[in-house]
Amino acid sequence: MKPAARWILCATLALAPATGVRADPPPLPPYQMRALPPVGARTEPGRDGRALFENHCGYCHLTFGMGTNLLIKQRLAVGASPATALLANRDDLTSAYVHAVVRMGKGAMPPQTRVDITNAELDSVAAYLARGK
Amino acid sequence: MKLTLPPRIGPRAFDTALGAFAGVVGKDWVMAGDADRDAYADVYAPGPEEQWPASAAVAPASVAEVQAVVRLANTHKVPLWPVSRGKNLGYGTAAPRMAGSVVLDLGRMNRIIDIDPKLATCVLEPGVSFFDLYEAIDREKLPLWLSVPGNAWGSVLGNAFEHGIGYTPYGLHARNLCGFEVVLPDGDVVRTGMGAMTGNHAWHLHPLSYGPTFDLAFTQSSLGVVTRAGLWLQPAPAASLELVFDIPDEDDIGWVIDTIAPLKIAGLIDQNVFVPSWLGKMVLKGQRHDFWDKPGAIPDWRVKELLAQYKLGYWQVALRFYGEETVIRARADVVRAAMARHLAAPPAEHWWHTGDSRNVIDTTMGVPSAVPLQMSDWVGGRGAHMGFSPVVPATSEHVMGQLKRSRAIIAAHDVDFYASFTIGGRFATNINMLMFDRDQPDQIANMKKLFNALIGETARAGYGEYRTHLGWMDTVMDTYDFNNHALRRLNERIKDALDPNGIIAPGKQGVWPAAFRDQAKEGRA
Numbered sequence: 001m002k003p004a005a006r007w008i009l010c011a012t013l014a015l016a017p018a019t020g021v022r023a024d025p026p027p028l029p030p031y032q033m034r035a036l037p038p039v040g041a042r043t044e045p046g047r048d049g050r051a052l053f054e055n056h057c058g059y060c061h062l063t064f065g066m067g068t069n070l071l072i073k074q075r076l077a078v079g080a081s082p083a084t085a086l087l088a089n090r091d092d093l094t095s096a097y098v099h100a101v102v103r104m105g106k107g108a109m110p111p112q113t114r115v116d117i118t119n120a121e122l123d124s125v126a127a128y129l130a131r132g133k
Numbered sequence: 134m135k136l137t138l139p140p141r142i143g144p145r146a147f148d149t150a151l152g153a154f155a156g157v158v159g160k161d162w163v164m165a166g167d168a169d170r171d172a173y174a175d176v177y178a179p180g181p182e183e184q185w186p187a188s189a190a191v192a193p194a195s196v197a198e199v200q201a202v203v204r205l206a207n208t209h210k211v212p213l214w215p216v217s218r219g220k221n222l223g224y225g226t227a228a229p230r231m232a233g234s235v236v237l238d239l240g241r242m243n244r245i246i247d248i249d250p251k252l253a254t255c256v257l258e259p260g261v262s263f264f265d266l267y268e269a270i271d272r273e274k275l276p277l278w279l280s281v282p283g284n285a286w287g288s289v290l291g292n293a294f295e296h297g298i299g300y301t302p303y304g305l306h307a308r309n310l311c312g313f314e315v316v317l318p319d320g321d322v323v324r325t326g327m328g329a330m331t332g333n334h335a336w337h338l339h340p341l342s343y344g345p346t347f348d349l350a351f352t353q354s355s356l357g358v359v360t361r362a363g364l365w366l367q368p369a370p371a372a373s374l375e376l377v378f379d380i381p382d383e384d385d386i387g388w389v390i391d392t393i394a395p396l397k398i399a400g401l402i403d404q405n406v407f408v409p410s411w412l413g414k415m416v417l418k419g420q421r422h423d424f425w426d427k428p429g430a431i432p433d434w435r436v437k438e439l440l441a442q443y444k445l446g447y448w449q450v451a452l453r454f455y456g457e458e459t460v461i462r463a464r465a466d467v468v469r470a471a472m473a474r475h476l477a478a479p480p481a482e483h484w485w486h487t488g489d490s491r492n493v494i495d496t497t498m499g500v501p502s503a504v505p506l507q508m509s510d511w512v513g514g515r516g517a518h519m520g521f522s523p524v525v526p527a528t529s530e531h532v533m534g535q536l537k538r539s540r541a542i543i544a545a546h547d548v549d550f551y552a553s554f555t556i557g558g559r560f561a562t563n564i565n566m567l568m569f570d571r572d573q574p575d576q577i578a579n580m581k582k583l584f585n586a587l588i589g590e591t592a593r594a595g596y597g598e599y600r601t602h603l604g605w606m607d608t609v610m611d612t613y614d615f616n617n618h619a620l621r622r623l624n625e626r627i628k629d630a631l632d633p634n635g636i637i638a639p640g641k642q643g644v645w646p647a648a649f650r651d652q653a654k655e656g657r658a
Binding site (some may be wrong): 028067114 | 161164168169171172173174176190192219226227240241262264268269272286290368490491492493494495500501502503504506507509510515517590
């Protein structure tokens with residue numbers, strides 16, 4: 001089991017779903033390095049979506065990122081596996097949805113500027129997360 | 134967001150200016166759509182985001198492009214609001230103080246120009262994030278550590294420019310800055326400190342200039358656009374020890390301060406010591422409705438129950454030592470003995486040695502994380518926070534006075550109390566986190582009243598804020614009132630001399646250029 005998946009499993013076991021209150025958390029994982037940005041101009045289409053996702057969204061959406069932590073609770077509330085709090089594990093995302101959330105924001109997530117992530121980079125990230133859907 | 138043009142600029146003139154900017158940076162990097170304006174708005178605005186609207190944003194990639202944009206801004210009389218990465222959450226995010234300003238987003242200028250592991254310095258552009266620098270150091274296995282703030286999503290330099298703090302020996306971030314390159318409001322470029330000499334080798338090592346030292350005049354400032362700066366880093370220690378003390382009662386903060394501050398001043402503790410109240414731990418355990426399902430502040434009896442249930446003290450002191458193990462052991466003995474005079478329970482102790490991993494959110498070990506922002510989820514909905522951040526002398530008399538004053542004001546407004554004191558040595562920074570749901574107008578109105586009361590009462594008692602949100606920049610500047618507001622008048626004289634068109638960050642920190650002084654009454658929360 002990958003460290004990230006193992007941590008999410010531990011975190012889930014430490015949750016008390018009836019109240020949503022967390023008991024003592026498991027030992028925290030180490031910092032997860034993001035991928036380097038892929039080569040090429042930021043406005044160029046077709047760059048590596050996975051690397052772009054890690055580099056631009058990894059501030060919050062890797063293991064024990066703020067976004068991941070908040071999503072664990074949301075995923076449990078809808079009966080989904082907490083492992084799907086990591087967006088890379090989701091199989092129900094669509095490209096249009098990813099575009100909308102990134103540009104419009106959602107809950108605690110602010111809208112992202114085109115300096116944060118360019119339109120071409122967002123296309124690549126959305127394609128990666130949506131797996132062609 | 135609807136388009137708000139800069140003062141006295143018509144639609145055609147505005148389009149002409151944006152076209153001129155695009156001629157410098159390329160059309161992809163002039164962002165003027167509705168979604169763009171939303172993205173540059175204050176996501177934690179206390180009230181409608183439209184109160185602090187950007188008209189557009191422009192993102193240069195080099196110092197030459199910054200110069201060209203600044204010169205064009207003068208030509209077209211279009212004000213710019215420089216941001217490093219625009220993640221100043223709780224203080225305005227990327228949004229400008231003056232409505233209609235064009236955000237000058239320096240996020241594309243994200244080169245790590247140099248890292249010197251021998252002298253423990255680096256040279257950065259403003260777009261470099263804490264994550265970028267941490268990873269660059271880690272990839273090269275360099276023996277250097279960062280000092281990170283609670284929200285490390287943002288820029289290393291931007292945080293230091295705003296006088297942000299961290300929780301390591303390098304925690305007063307503006308003090309780590311050494312040697313700037315700055316584009317002045319007329320487009321000229323100046324290098325401060327030893328960098329004023331072409332090819333000088335000590336630019337980012339010696340912190341003083343020949344003659345007046347201007348570096349910090351460009352922080353919390355509208356006098357120029359910093360395009361690079363040197364930053365001192367902490368040498369990676371061979372070992373580190375954390376002592377965690379749970380402090381049972383609210384009033385214990387007095388002896389905690391009187392115990393720790395002298396040890397810090399004497400050099401036995403070199404860390405910026407962060408002392409958060411219990412709610413700092415609780416916000417990571419759930420949302421407020423998990424613990425208290427009624428509106429209004431959680432009553433004291435329920436707080437006592439929660440502290441007992443979750444085995445928390447009212448405060449927690451997590452002290453960390455850095456360096457050689459033998460030295461750490463000696464220092465820790467002194468600190469343990471000093472704390473034991475007031476507290477029977479021994480601290481939890483956690484050793485770290487070179488080669489051990491550092492956990493993902495350990496801000497005291499310089500690991501960048503945005504997780505502390507989870508506190509915004511405490512109230513639910515579109516959660517947000519603001520920080521009320523006065524600075525007080527690090528003695529029990531002043532700290533207890535500040536605690537009781539802000540506690541009473543916050544209680545009178547029926548808001549949960551979440552305070553921390555960060556002991557910087559001779560002073561303590563008291564950050565009071567105020568969390569609210571942006572879609573609850575009653576909560577927002579209450580927050581505004583509360584914030585105004587805190588600023589006024591605290592200033593009357595003789596203390597000022599080190600930093601504040603856009604909506605209170607003028608209010609806080611008003612509190613610095615010695616000799617008929619001599620500081621503001623000095624700032625305005627310099628501002629008008631350097632920036633006669635007022636095009637760099639008008640209104641920043643309550644300093645208005647003559648060209649836009651008529652706008653000062655707008656945008657106050």
